Amino acid sequence: MAPWSHVSPHRAQICGTASSNSAKSRTSECLRASITPSATGVEAAGGRALLGVLSAGCARMTVNERATRALKEILQKPGNDTCADCGAPDPEWGSCSLGVFICLGCSGIHRNLPNVGKVKSVTLSRWEDSEVKFMAENGNKTMKAKYEAVVPVYYYKPSHKDCQVLREQWIRAKYERKEFTEEFVETGGKLPYEQEMREGQLMKRGRDNGQFLSRRFVLFERDGTLKYYTKHDSKVPKAVIKVDTINATFQPEKIGNPNGLQITYRKDYCTRNIFLYHESSKEIVDWFNSVRAVQFHYMKVAFPGASDAELKPRLTRNFLKEGYMEKTGPRQTEGFKKRWFTLDRRLLMYFKDPLDAFAKGEVYLGHRDLGYSAKAGLPAGTHCNGAWQHGITIETPDRNFLFTCESEAEQQDWLTHFNAVIATSMSPQEYSMEALFKRKH
Secondary structure (H helix, E strand, C coil), X not given: CCEXXXXXXXXXXXXXXXXXXXXXXXXXXXXXXXXXCCCCHHHHHHHHHHHHHHHHHHHHHHHHHHHHHHHHHHCCCCCCCECCCCCCECCCEEECCCCEEECHHHHHHHHCCCCCCCEEECCCCCCCHHHHXXXXXXXXXHHHXXXXXXXXXXXCCCCCCCCHHHHHHHHHHHHHCCCCCHHHHHCCCCCCCCCCEEEEEEEEECCCCCCEEEEEEEEEXXXXXXXXXXXXXXXXXXXXXXXXXXXXXXXXHHHCCCCCEEEEEEECCEEEEEEEECCCHHHHHHHHHHHHHHHHHHHHHHCCCCCHHHHHHHCCCCCCEEEEEEECCCCCCCCCEEEEEEEECCEEEEECCCCCCECCEEEECCCHHHCCEEEECCCCCCCCCCCCCEEEEEECCCCEEEEEECCHHHHHHHHHHHHXXXXXXXXXXXXXXXXHHHHHC
């Protein structure tokens, strides 16, 4: 507790700390004693004012300390040890209007929710007894049962590692629009992601000129396709993309827009990237989850015996890792050149620029029993003329691929991901993909 001091009218200084009721009592007595009959009226009034402020402060700190202790005990209950919205560990904020504990990042989103955005710090804010009681009566587990009662299997529930736009729209869908409550379903509420056809304008980056222009996109559930048109009244689509080949992942930093979405699909045995955004964060997230909804519907038909848990991993996913490395060519005598790499499941793609429409090359990472491996270092005698010296060698049945990383930490991180992929058992579809790559290359 912070020390205090008071100078009496006779210039005698009284010091101490007010950390308990007894200390508070002694403080009051000292202050009263310091206000002697000889003091002027002004001095006496000042002393009484100081006494009142100090007494109120001591009482307030005692209440806050009691509330903090109670809240910390509530945090120990099952479910309260992680953020109710993104799963981040050790939440230090609470929504005293919803009764959930949340992380700092999600607390900022909650503040912008009308009528339900009252948040406080567990340790720094002043809590009323009624608010502490409300948190104790509810908590993350209870409120999740209410606000996440009927979340569709296909809906992407973001983690603390996901971007702001995904977490914001998840929180708004839960508490503001109440889309996943039983009440929403019972009153005939319709989710915007479950439409037989979704149509709208999205800003798309041009493949050659790099300019973002408005394009009409149409998503069909019946035939499982995503189409886009260069003109609003065009009859013939520029591209028809089968949803079972699509991956979609938010890339705000890469695209340079907080609502940036990257669509990836296979075209003529190559990877094709489309970069999109919409000014409305709700609109772009609705598109994202609509693609997942159509994918899920398609998978249910294609794999009728599969469970929801088995189908969910087949929907859109985040890339395992992205970043720059240097690479040399197949003869391993060419100079090392800086390239942007993306690891998507078993496929390692490299691009000259992160926003290239097509990959310059691809490496398929099969299982280690088939002759695939990844290790630190480069083969003896390799002429490494690049700026980076932390080498990686990927061995495949057909050839070796040589890379260098800027730092040892990056080298080890890439190796961790490569070896995790190579150690994972392959599915029948992945065996087919590996055979396709061997024929192609």
